[in-house]
């Protein structure tokens with residue numbers, strides 16, 4: 481069976497990547513290959529990395545509250561560099577009312593602190609398998 | 612596919628990313644990609660970086676790339692991390708130290724998982740080197756997993772091998788036992804900001820002196836503080852010197868012949884292995900019957916194997 485490859489990235493300025501690491505480990509334990517790039521990634525870096533690494537999906541971890549500005553920039557960069565859209569997932573502290581606008585902007589799914597890592601893995605693998 | 616290949620030859624990172632995936636996953640058409648690309652390569656300087664986990668290999672690779680870019684050359688990196696034997700998944704984290712190069716069009720970085728391959732690299736690494744070499748990158752850097760003794764494989768993949776260690780590991784003696792001294796063209800004591808770096812340097816020098824090297828190249832022992840970028844330009848001078856050295860006097864020709872032999876043998880073995888594996892899976896019931904006969908001592912294992920070998924279809 482084909483391996484699922486995902487990029488887990490932390491855009492923006494917040495300095496905590498514990499959550500991102502927990503998700504990365506959980507995905508590894510589900511058989512995913514997880515490219516992990518660490519803190520403070522710019523939208524350009526994230527998109528360029530996704531393209532070079534040929535990933536099936538990109539997971540963004542955002543705790544700083546700046547998802548409203550960061551996510552659309554990441555989506556635009558990916559669209560531009562990849563030609564098509566690579567599914568993008570967003571996790572972190574995202575207020576309920578911000579979820580619908582993010583999805584409208586093109587985010588495949590939004591995970592909040594209540595989402596289990598198993599649910600995250602399922603959601604990613606469903607969307608990747610759908611193609 | 613032709614379009615992808617044409618774009619990859621222009622160092623288009625989208626095409627390189629796609630083709631890397633095709634080669635790494637043996638997706639349909641991967642054989643043709645290699646057929647097309649192989650004749651175009653053979654120009655890149657391939658540099659291997661090996662040594663224990665945490666020694667600073669990824670940090671160092673990033674510094675080497677900066678140095679290479681300063682001189683106007685292009686560079687590609689293949690960084691390997693281990694696959695979990697339990698889940699088959701992997702966390703590929705080498706890039707964390709290399710992200711300053713992420714958007715540089717003269718740099719291409721690809722992370723790879725070992726996927727069960729033993730030897731510190733991945734099975735697909737040869738194919739990816741063919742791709743990046745054909746694409747025209749001047750230097751291709753391979754970072755191994757760094758789990759120790761099997762790392763001899765890097766020898767057959769890289770023209771120049773750097774062995775990175777750190778002070779206080781006491782690995783001088785270990786290294787000699789493991790035959791690591793045969794591996795490298797350059798020895799580097801990284802984290803020279805830590806205590807006892809000079810002891811480690813002396814250890815390595817002593818070991819090297821004992822190894823009665825009759826070769827034309829005598830491996831230097833260097834120091835660096837990769838996290839500060841210190842010692843890297845000196846290192847790169849030696850890396851370039853070694854490349855010049857092997858380009859003279861037929862060393863490279865010899866190396867190429869030897870490495871080509873390694874490649875062909877490996878592909879042959881793999882092909883036979885997977886051909887046999889597929890057959891056993893496809894006709895597992897018939898095989899079970901034969902196994903039952905062996906178990907009842909009606910026939911010996913060798914006879915069964917010979918009968919089955921004649922049925923294997925090899926598609927390489």
Ligand SMILES: Nc1nc2c(ncn2[C@@H]2O[C@H](COP(=O)(O)OP(=O)(O)O)[C@@H](O)[C@H]2O)c(=O)[nH]1
Nearest residue numbers: 664665666667668669670801802835836837838
């Ligand atoms: N003190 C010190 N730390 C370093 C040096 N070079 C790298 N490191 C740190 O060592 C850790 C491991 O580095 P990494 O490049 O990931 O090692 P690798 O596992 O061999 O690839 C990181 O935290 C680096 O910042 C150095 O020269 N001195």
Ligand SMILES: [Mg+2]
Nearest residue numbers: 668669705754
């Ligand atoms: Mg590393």
